[in-house]
Amino acid sequence: DAGVIQSPRHEVTEMGQEVTLRCKPISGHDYLFWYRQTMMRGLELLIYFNNNVPIDDSGMPEDRFSAKMPNASFSTLKIQPSEPRDSAVYFCASSFSPGQGRGQPQHFGDGTRLSIL
């Protein structure tokens, strides 16, 4: 079965450029999450969606960050304009809803390693 698919795997770009990260969740999963991983701050939840609707975006660091989920099989995380401190690994994860069992595990994609020069 296909897992969570993220693209690109690696992205190197200049400061000030727009960056778009993409995610395809596991089919049938109702929840989608975006995380950021850095050495200094570890794994941080940025935003999550339920049935394509953003539920909690309190982890989004600044207005430069935005996320969308236009349909059940696709989400984007956009940074505009990008800054060197945005360099990190960005993970997308998905899970079933509670109706199919509580405490459903989140399944992660392979991540996008982002470097802003």
Place this chain on the structure above:
Amino acid sequence: AQKVTQAQTEISVVEKEDVTLDCVYETRDTTYYLFWYKQPPSGELVFLIRRNSFDEQNEISGRYSWNFQKSTSSFNFTITASQVVDSAVYFCALSEAWLTGGGNKLTFGTGTQLKVEL
């Protein structure tokens, strides 16, 4: 607020040794879920196990075993007869129960880097 503490930053063992990774958590919820994830050098995060707060039975899966003790708020992970392929960063995580309104947020520990050498 929830908190997960993995006090061991890095552990080095020789292959075939047993190793235990510690996880201590804090929550005010009576219903919650605990998870372990593995992050190998390739970077992906792999789900290993989920445990709910009402189930304190230990679990064994091959060389992996987990010891959940509510009395000490711990959910420790033991690898028996470690192998080089076990080298990875291991994360413990805590989730509030859905029905308390806490949503689906995972709080991760800072991870333990396990190095298994020949």
